[in-house]
Amino acid sequence: xxxxxxxxxxxxxxxxxxxxxxxxxxxxxxxxxxxxxxxxxxxxxxxxxxxxxxxxxxxxxxxxxxxxxxxxxxxxxxxxxxxxxxxxxxxxxxxxxxxxxxxxxxxxxxxxxxxxxxxxxxxxxxxxxxxxxxxxxxxxxxxxxxxxxxxxxxxxxxxxxxxxxxxxxxxxxxxxxxxxxxxxxxxxxxxxxxxxxxxxxxxxxxxxxxxxxxxxxxxxxxxxxxxxxxxxxxxxxxxxxxxxxxxxxxxxxxxxxxxxxxxxxxxxxxxxxxxxxxxxxxxxxxxxxxxxxxxxxxxxxxxxxxxxxxxxxxxxxxxxxxxxxxxxxxxxxxxxxxxxxxxxxxxxxxxxxxxxxxxxxxxxxxxxxxxxxxxxxxxxxxxxxxxxxxxxxxxxx
Amino acid sequence: xxxxxxxxxxxxxxxxxxxxxxxxxxxxxxxxxxxxxxxxxxxxxxxxxxxxxxxxxxxxxxxxxxxxxxxxxxxxxxxxxxxxxxxxxxxxxxxxxxxxxxxxxxxxxxxxxxxxxxxxxxxxxxxxxxxxxxxxxxxxxxxxxxxxxxxxxxxxxxxxxxxxxxxxxxxxxxxxxxxxxxxxxxxxxxxxxxxxxxxxxxxxxxxxxxxxxxxxxxxxxxxxxxxxxxxxxxxxxxxxxxxxxxxxxxxxxxxxxxxxxxxxxxxxxxxxxxxxxxxxxxxxxxxxxxxxxxxxxxxxxxxxxxxxxxxxxxxxxxxxxxxxxxxxxxxxxxxxxxx
Numbered sequence: 126x127x128x129x130x131x132x133x134x135x136x137x138x139x140x141x142x143x144x145x146x147x148x149x150x151x152x153x154x155x156x157x158x159x160x161x162x163x164x165x166x167x168x169x170x171x172x173x174x175x176x177x178x179x180x181x182x183x184x185x186x187x188x189x190x191x192x193x194x195x196x197x198x199x200x201x202x203x204x205x206x207x208x209x210x211x212x213x214x215x216x217x218x219x220x221x222x223x224x225x226x227x228x229x230x231x232x233x234x235x236x237x238x239x240x241x242x243x244x245x246x247x248x249x250x251x252x253x254x255x256x257x258x259x260x261x262x263x264x265x266x267x268x269x270x271x272x273x274x275x276x277x278x279x280x281x282x283x284x285x286x287x288x289x290x291x292x293x294x295x296x297x298x299x300x301x302x303x304x305x306x307x308x309x310x311x312x313x314x315x316x317x318x319x320x321x322x323x324x325x326x327x328x329x330x331x332x333x334x335x336x337x338x339x340x341x342x343x344x345x346x347x348x349x350x351x352x353x354x355x356x357x358x359x360x361x362x363x364x365x366x367x368x369x370x371x372x373x374x375x376x377x378x379x380x381x382x383x384x385x386x387x388x389x390x391x392x393x394x395x396x397x398x399x400x401x402x403x404x405x406x407x408x409x410x411x412x413x414x415x416x417x418x419x420x421x422x423x424x425x426x427x428x429x430x431x432x433x434x435x436x437x438x439x440x441x442x443x444x445x446x447x448x449x450x451x452x453x454x455x456x457x458x459x460x461x462x463x464x465x466x467x468x469x470x471x472x473x474x475x476x477x478x479x480x481x482x483x484x485x486x487x488x489x490x491x492x493x494x495x496x497x498x499x500x501x502x503x504x505x506x507x508x509x510x511x512x513x514x515x516x517x518x519x520x521x522x
Numbered sequence: 523x524x525x526x527x528x529x530x531x532x533x534x535x536x537x538x539x540x541x542x543x544x545x546x547x548x549x550x551x552x553x554x555x556x557x558x559x560x561x562x563x564x565x566x567x568x569x570x571x572x573x574x575x576x577x578x579x580x581x582x583x584x585x586x587x588x589x590x591x592x593x594x595x596x597x598x599x600x601x602x603x604x605x606x607x608x609x610x611x612x613x614x615x616x617x618x619x620x621x622x623x624x625x626x627x628x629x630x631x632x633x634x635x636x637x638x639x640x641x642x643x644x645x646x647x648x649x650x651x652x653x654x655x656x657x658x659x660x661x662x663x664x665x666x667x668x669x670x671x672x673x674x675x676x677x678x679x680x681x682x683x684x685x686x687x688x689x690x691x692x693x694x695x696x697x698x699x700x701x702x703x704x705x706x707x708x709x710x711x712x713x714x715x716x717x718x719x720x721x722x723x724x725x726x727x728x729x730x731x732x733x734x735x736x737x738x739x740x741x742x743x744x745x746x747x748x749x750x751x752x753x754x755x756x757x758x759x760x761x762x763x764x765x766x767x768x769x770x771x772x773x774x775x776x777x778x779x780x781x782x783x784x785x786x787x788x789x790x791x792x793x794x795x796x797x798x799x800x801x802x803x804x805x806x807x808x809x810x811x812x813x814x815x816x817x818x819x820x821x822x823x824x825x826x827x828x829x830x831x832x833x834x835x836x837x838x839x840x841x842x843x844x845x846x847x848x849x850x851x852x853x854x855x856x857x858x859x860x861x
Contacts, residue, residue: 180753181614181636193679197693205682277709297710298668377666378656378713379693388711389695469695469706475673479607479698483674486635488611 172489187485188213194480196471198387209481216476217498223393223472224459224502230398231405231458232451238402239409240435253406260403266464268400273392273468280388283379294373294380297388301373304384310364317360321352393465401458408450412443444517452510456503463499473498547619547751547758548592548809556598559585560618563603564701566724567833567841568624577601580832583822584622584643584749588765591814596821605698606674610635613752620762622749624721626676631750639748640762641770644833645845645854647741648680649719651726654736656713661740665690670712673698677717680743704728718745723839760808764860768815771796771857772824774848779823786816796860804860815860825855 142148176183188210195205196215200222203215241253260268277297281287286296294301307315328348335343373383416439424434466475473495482491551557561569561581569579582601590596602618613621614636624646625631627639652658661684671678673696685692695712697703704725707715715722719741726732749766751759772778775793777785786797795802797819798812805812822828829846833839847853 176636178754179614179636180633182634194682195692195694197695205686274705274709277706277711280710282710378664379666379668381666466698467702469697469702471696475696475698479673480678480696483607483610484630484679486610486630488614 176489182485182487183489184487185490187487187490190485192481193484196476197469198390198471209485212476212481213494216471216473219470219476220459220462220472220498221502223390223397223462223465223470226394227397227401227458227462228455230394231401231454234398234402235405235454236409238406239413242406242410243413257403257406260400261407265396265400265461266467269392269396269464269468272396272399273388276388276392276395283375286375286380292372294375298379299385299387300391301380301383301385303370303372304382306369306371308367308369310361310366311368313364314357314361318353318357321356323352324356325349325352389465389468389470392468393462393470396468397458397461397465400461401454404454404457405451408447408454409443411450412447413439415446416442441517445514448510448514448517452507452514455506455510459502459506460499547755548761551592551619555593556600557585557589557593557620558602558618559588559599560602560604560609560612560621560623561585562623562700563605565624565721566727567837567839568720568724569601569603569622578832580644580828581622581624581749583828583832584766585620587769587818587822588620588762590817590821591765591768591810592761594817596817606672606700607698610637613637613750616752619758620749620751624718624747625750626718626745627748627750628676636753637750638753638759639750640759641766641857642746642748642854643766644720644747646718646720646745646747648677648716648743648745649722649741650738651707651715651717651722651735652713652738653734655734658738661738661742662688662690664692664714666692667713668693668695668711669714669716670695670697670703670707671716672696672700672703675717676743676745681716684742700725718747720747720833720839720841723841724833727838757809761810764808765814765818767857768796768818768860769822769825769828770848770855771860772815772819773826773855774850774857777819777824778827779820782816782819792860 143152173183189208191205192207192209192212193205194212196203196212196219198219199215200218201211201215203211238253238256241249242257244250244253280295280297283294283296283298286294286301288294292303305311325345325348329345332343332345335341371382371384373380373385420438420442421434424438429437462470462472463474465472466479469475477491477498478495482488485491559582561577561579564570565579567579569577569581572578577599582599585599585601586596589599602612604612604618604621604623609621609623609625610631612618621637622643624644626646627642631637632639650661650664652664658664664685669681669692671681671694678694678696681692681694692714695706697706700717700721703715703717706712708729715725715735717725719737722737726735729735749762751762772782775785775790775796777793777797782797785793786799788794788797788799794800796804797816798804798814802812805814808814823831826843826848829843830836833841835842843851843853845854847855849856
């Protein structure tokens with residue numbers, strides 16, 4: 126009887142190695158990455174060749190050159206004799222300040238609008254709806270122009286400024302405020318305030334833990350008073366209690382001294398936060414309405430007030446629904462700061478992809494810098510918000 | 523707006539990144555059947571759509587002259603309005619064939635930006651405009667002023683240099699688009715509006731009340747405004763260069779739009795050669811037919827006619843010839859010989 130050469134029907138047939146799923150997917154992935162790398166290399170080298178052939182300068186050496194222009198709003202010290210590199214950092218800080226202020230304001234307004242939207246009061250709920258539908262449906266660029274010219278047009282020139290007690294001045298050149306000049310004593314006082322805040326926060330945390338462990342409440346109000354009022358003021362008084370102010374004064378065309386919020390800054394913050402707040406309001410409403418009504422009823426049955434139900438039952442759970450879409454809105458606000466360049470706010474697009482690009486002619490490099498910046502900011506916001514999301518999904522409250 | 527400007531820049535960079543820009547602009551223009559010309563987005567007298575939506579103005583005539591020379595049709599031009607920050611990338615990437623847009627010729631632009639400049643069409647300088655009610659009569663009195671200026675312009679840098687040199691402080695308010703600069707100044711955001719003097723004259727016309735504003739006497743810079751093409755295409759550069767010279771030379775010879783036919787039959791060998799008379803090599807030399815100069819002048823007239831038609835004393839802009847007169851009349855325009 127001949128020995129059968131047929132494969133054992135009980136064993137799976139031997140396959141060529143490339144058909145095995147793990148190896149196959151590895152090959153596809155390596156192939157894809159190689160293709161991508163080749164594509165990027167092709168783009169880069171072709172760009173360099175084309176730029177060189179047309180005699181267009183390339184590289185990042187220009188960042189060391191003197192910028193030669195001025196920037197009206199800068200939180201860093203920037204002058205025309207600084208380099209393009211410093212102009213870039215100035216633009217970065219300006220953009221970040223605008224984003225952070227915008228996000229803070231948009232969150233506050235957005236939560237108020239969201240809560241108002243689910244209010245049982247018909248008028249409040251309708252007003253919130255009108256707010257949302259109005260600001261959500263008009264392009265942001267138009268809103269920025271609206272705020273900019275709405276601020277500029279009715280305000281008087283600097284010589285006819287509206288003034289408040291002779292120390293605060295409002296004109297079409299901006300809002301001029303007195304600026305505190307912090308001497309060593311005042312700085313020490315501020316440091317004491319920071320220390321006091323940390324102490325109060327630590328005590329509040331300990332009280333929360335104590336209550337979680339024992340069920341017994343523990344008062345911390347005196348710690349807050351001590352940390353925020355007694356400690357800093359006693360340090361300040363002990364060091365001489367001096368606080369000098371730089372006052373805005375009209376000299377020539379404009380005010381000198383003090384500090385100023387320029388109309389560009391004001392319009393940019395207003396425009397961005399009011400626009401994003403409309404979206405945040407809808408997200409908050411959706412979050413609150415996403416919590417099962419049984420939860421509210423159960424809390425009511427336990428005798429909680431409406432405020433308590435919101436604060437302890439609904440909002441903590443709603444945050445889990447709210448945070449992921451909120452991240453998108455924050456990123457969108459940070460990216461939309463680019464539109465503020467249209468109303469002369471000196472941010473990344475205006476300084477880097479605008480003036481620097483045209484003065485140096487290095488379009489590829491400047492646009493790449495701008496893209497890198499927005500990418501970094503967006504990823505950073507996503508990372509921070511994912512951390513918060515992780516915190517609230519742990520249900521540790 | 524700003525958004526589209528960024529988009530177009532990115533689009534333009536993609537073009538730089540992906541495709542090689544052909545060196546033979548003239549073949550592309552002929553094949554396409556029209557010239558792509560970059561102009562200012564609405565500056566009275568220089569480039570502005572007229573009542574019928576056709577682009578007209580001093581800068582536009584250069585595009586028309588080149589189109590007449592190359593395509594035998596002055597109307598075969600597509601105009602691309604470009605902001606300050608868009609203009610160079612548009613040219614570099616091949617989106618436009620030439621830029622005729624109140625652009626100052628500078629060392630940096632001529633070299634690092636990869637541009638070649640044709641002869642200067644308009645000699646200008648940076649000036650300052652203020653409200654008459656401010657009672658200012660010199661830039662030296664502007665210490666501490668707020669100044670509205672175009673971002674990415676030579677103006678922006680001159681402003682910083684001049685105020686630094688004179689120990690004056692100022693606060694800049696910068697916009698990419700010229701109409702936004704104007705709107706902000708007109709709304710009272712700035713004490714001062716600075717730009718090329720011709721640009722100030724043009725934009726004053728569209729302010730709420732033009733009579734409220736005065737030009738200060740100082741001219742703080744040289745702004746030679748010239749058409750530009752890309753590096754690396756010498757034939758195209760020659761065509762644009764000599765089209766501009768042809769317009770200037772025509773004024774010198776007294777050739778006008780009206781008498782160009784008559785002049786073509788002139789006994790003067792210089793005029794006859796330039797206008798493509800018997801045995802003239804002017805076409806062969808630049809790679810066009812012999813009548814290209816004739817067509818350019820027949821389409822737009824000579825330099826003086828263009829100037830008077832769009833920006834001269836008889837127009838709302840009321841700009842005197844001054845530096846822009848022919849060399850023979852004490853100005854700076856001097857065409858190289860058509861020999």
